[in-house]
Amino acid sequence: MEALPPTERTRLKRLPQRGSYDRETVYRIIDGALFCHVGFLHNQVPFVIPTLHVRIGEQLYVHGSAASRMLRTAAEGVALCVTVTHVDGLVLARSAFHHSINYRSAIILGVAQEVTDPDAKLRVLHALVEHVVPGRWQDARPPCPKELAATSVLALPITEASAKVRPGGPGDDAADYALPIWAGVIPLKIVTGAPVADERLMGGVEVPEYVANYLLPDTRRDSDGKAGGTNLR
């Protein structure tokens, strides 16, 4: 997979050794996350809103219902910054200064267009639902035309993006390693709890296998055995 050429806007200024511009790294961070934060301008003020996303090939799609503000001013597309963040651990160094966070993050910049064609939109919503809960789309009642019209989706081409990853243990100043201070990492991860059935569930409806054995995107394996895969690409 070719690298994403760094631009003035995506080139990492701080700790550039943590940066990466290869598509595989960026895609893995995107695909492994359930949700993202979308930044956009409204009346020259920056807004940041959490929303769902899915990648199909080289396009990143974000669910736009939370983005009504963006769309109101977006006939010719809207400049977005989509940031995807995984926080993997708290890094306790011997010095307060070197305390850090283990994370994987990707930033995708560009101009997004609304997906208006109903067939294209349906394909994106299918991918979005399957990204969040693989196997769910075939069970759920599909959107009727009115629901489809009421759902908005934005498409952002992944052409200008960077990843930043901080793994491992603390990095202390040489002299500080002689201090009798505990140092290390407290790992963090997102986990699922037992499914809670809706109290109005019809009698006799069993918990589907894809719910009972649900895996978060970051823990799924694709056909190559790599993490972060989804079925729809």
Add this chain to the structure above:
Amino acid sequence: MEALPPTERTRLKRLPQRGSYDRETVYRIIDGALFCHVGFLHNQVPFVIPTLHVRIGEQLYVHGSAASRMLRTAAEGVALCVTVTHVDGLVLARSAFHHSINYRSAIILGVAQEVTDPDAKLRVLHALVEHVVPGRWQDARPPCPKELAATSVLALPITEASAKVRPGGPGDDAADYALPIWAGVIPLKIVTGAPVADERLMGGVEVPEYVANYLLPDTRRDSDGKAGGTNLR
């Protein structure tokens, strides 16, 4: 605690019944989170970056090292949007359309100032470390003047903010409750793993109690027994 007056920028347009402008709700969402996403403008382009935060009274402080881009253009303050998001569950409705996410999010808008006074900065860094890992500050080597100078912190007054919370089960259309489709919630939460000691740890250094019994901010209790409390206010 008085309410935050909604402004044109914070008044919720979509699903306003999920919104709240009371300080207690906003504070609880802020205090319960380890990190936030900060949106700002750089050359008229919106950027969104994850970073650490801590609240002290009515001020929200964000760690600025990730924010070098913001500060370069910010002599008279920088317009920020700080968004704090907790994702609590995947909501599987009977219809694809009503699939949702359970979440608690807060958005704080305003103009942030850099904290330049060394004593004030030290106080914020103390609070920041204690917010992430209560008990850690007294153990870690404190910042020397050079380290303190190399760390940047931005202060954002919490005057324009809103919270949005989506709890509970799916909300389906009346007719869909008769469908034999499983519906419910897959709960999500962040958990910690067992602490991993640095391989260069000095012999004889034990895991401190505050690491062994670490609680994430969202699971801590303040003196009133409420969740999301921290010691430093």
